[in-house]
Amino acid sequence: MRVGRVDAKDEELLSPDSKAWQEAPVNEVVLSPAPLEMQPTEYIRVARNGRPYGVLSSMKVSALHNGDSVFFHLIWQDGSEDGPIKDINQFADAAAVMFPMVEDAPLIGMGIKGKPVNVWLWRADWERPKNVAAEGMGTTVRRDDPALSSAARHANGQWDLIVARSLNGKRAPQGTVALAPGTVTKIAFAVWQGSEQERAGLKAFSPDWQELELDA
Amino acid sequence: MSERQLAFVFDLNKCLGCQTCTISCKTLWTDQPGMEYMWWNIVNTMPGRGTPRDRDEMGGGFDAEGRARAGVLPSAKDFGEAWDFNYEEVFYEGKGQSAYLHPRNPSADGKDEAPEWGPNWDEDQGAGEYPNSYYFYLPTICMHCTEPACLAACPRTAISKREEDGIVLIDEDRCDGYRFCMEACPYKRIYFNPDRFISQKCVMCFARLEEGVAPACVRQCPGRVRHFGYLDDEENDVFKLVKTWKVAIPLHPEFGTEPNVYYVPPLAPPRFDENGEIDEENPRIPMEYLRSLFGPAVDQALATLKLEMEKTRQGGKSELMDILIAYKWQNMFIPFVEDPGELSRPAPKS
Numbered sequence A: 001m002r003v004g005r006v007d008a009k010d011e012e013l014l015s016p017d018s019k020a021w022q023e024a025p026v027n028e029v030v031l032s033p034a035p036l037e038m039q040p041t042e043y044i045r046v047a048r049n050g051r052p053y054g055v056l057s058s059m060k061v062s063a064l065h066n067g068d069s070v071f072f073h074l075i076w077q078d079g080s081e082d083g084p085i086k087d088i089n090q091f092a093d094a095a096a097v098m099f100p101m102v103e104d105a106p107l108i109g110m111g112i113k114g115k116p117v118n119v120w121l122w123r124a125d126w127e128r129p130k131n132v133a134a135e136g137m138g139t140t141v142r143r144d145d146p147a148l149s150s151a152a153r154h155a156n157g158q159w160d161l162i163v164a165r166s167l168n169g170k171r172a173p174q175g176t177v178a179l180a181p182g183t184v185t186k187i188a189f190a191v192w193q194g195s196e197q198e199r200a201g202l203k204a205f206s207p208d209w210q211e212l213e214l215d216a
Numbered sequence B: 001m002s003e004r005q006l007a008f009v010f011d012l013n014k015c016l017g018c019q020t021c022t023i024s025c026k027t028l029w030t031d032q033p034g035m036e037y038m039w040w041n042i043v044n045t046m047p048g049r050g051t052p053r054d055r056d057e058m059g060g061g062f063d064a065e066g067r068a069r070a071g072v073l074p075s076a077k078d079f080g081e082a083w084d085f086n087y088e089e090v091f092y093e094g095k096g097q098s099a100y101l102h103p104r105n106p107s108a109d110g111k112d113e114a115p116e117w118g119p120n121w122d123e124d125q126g127a128g129e130y131p132n133s134y135y136f137y138l139p140t141i142c143m144h145c146t147e148p149a150c151l152a153a154c155p156r157t158a159i160s161k162r163e164e165d166g167i168v169l170i171d172e173d174r175c176d177g178y179r180f181c182m183e184a185c186p187y188k189r190i191y192f193n194p195d196r197f198i199s200q201k202c203v204m205c206f207a208r209l210e211e212g213v214a215p216a217c218v219r220q221c222p223g224r225v226r227h228f229g230y231l232d233d234e235e236n237d238v239f240k241l242v243k244t245w246k247v248a249i250p251l252h253p254e255f256g257t258e259p260n261v262y263y264v265p266p267l268a269p270p271r272f273d274e275n276g277e278i279d280e281e282n283p284r285i286p287m288e289y290l291r292s293l294f295g296p297a298v299d300q301a302l303a304t305l306k307l308e309m310e311k312t313r314q315g316g317k318s319e320l321m322d323i324l325i326a327y328k329w330q331n332m333f334i335p336f337v338e339d340p341g342e343l344s345r346p347a348p349k350s
């Protein structure tokens, strides 16, 4: 996946209908349910056995940067908009992009001790995405990160989400990936459908890392 | 399993259904925003639907082979939302003589509708036909289980069981609000705080215990219902009632979590037969019903209680009856006998 460089202001790149996005190449990312046997507790494996989750099979992804910030534009089908919860048995929709912190950090299980990953997690009931550091399942630490921002819209049964982060590494929370123009790294994606009580490992995800190349 | 275990015995033959325990817990632990609908301690009329409603049908716990069982995530409506009252109208709008104070359904978007459900909604309904109607009160809290289903279900290992006393606690910093614990707890004693986005439940008043003070629900109970102490302390009421006399038994042992709240099952007055005569043979509370709550051990527990009651009726002495009567209430929770009013404490924050 290429992250094209454009000469556009942050505001334009945070607007899903802008010219920059209309011209950006679209990648089809294949998703599948995070495997039942990978779910971290027996309870979750038993409770979701025969109760489908992560059924979303693909999403559209475009990526751009303007030298200052990087922007990921994610589009996926979701018949119900699940924002701030109105009852305690409800869950909000969510999506995430994930990067390896070292070359061979495993995608499945969200890293492992000594081989961390960095996740930018958007949730429909949050004001801004959170910056998540992980070294394996159950180890995630969520931090506020003023350098992260997002724009989200639900219309006609689909989410249009832009997640953005400054490329400036200064004062980044511990465990934040350093993305720079002219470099190559990897990326993965995940989506949670709140209406299906998806949360934690109950999600649709891209099972393989995709190469991510930032234009110089 | 922890090295030691603190446990409760609730004597259902003495419970008044007064909810003093419920309120003592409420004022101490759940009076903050997001906790309005929480009742970590609740007393329900049985037979009844419980809190949350129909909780016994909500799954969770473990099956006979020790495998996790799927459970339902209750809604705030199932627990009974915190009602709102027309205080404004009655107290501030000059209608003190015409409007009466009443609860409003919190889901009715400000409309003046009566609530449809609440905690202990079916109070004192019970079952059976006059003159053989019956009911009893069943207080429940987190059972601080020996095999906590909540702990096993959590993908973040946010729940732990303390080695020194077996208290099951949720680490609020680790909890991400996934609520698998709420699904997995077969007693449905975990609540979700939507303001803080964490799950919360009874903490056995651990901060009081560390000062030698019994849990609030135990100390405040006017019915002398609640015995409390270490399950391995042979001098303690809990040990004697559970281990020696075997009259205190767990609720729903088939849920497989080995709960640490034990109940002295309820006796009832005898039945009347068709002729209005006292029928000593058939119990007023059907044994099948009691077995469905407490398992087969309930038969022996009730038989022992009857035998010992009979002894005292004949003028004899019964250690068991003396424990259950609880002549000296401080003896019910040895060694946690400190009076909280006499402890030195930091000055309240101004």
Ligand code: SF4
Pocket (backbone or CB within 6 Å): B141, B142, B143, B144, B145, B148, B149, B150, B151, B168, B184, B185, B186, B187, B188, B189, B190, B201, B257
């Ligand atoms: S009663 Fe429920 S919440 Fe309490 S320890 Fe047992 S399983 Fe956990």
Ligand code: SF4
Pocket (backbone or CB within 6 Å): B014, B015, B016, B017, B018, B019, B020, B021, B022, B043, B137, B139, B220, B221, B222, B223, B224, B225, B226
């Ligand atoms: S346990 Fe005690 S305080 Fe609670 S309802 Fe029964 S009598 Fe009242």
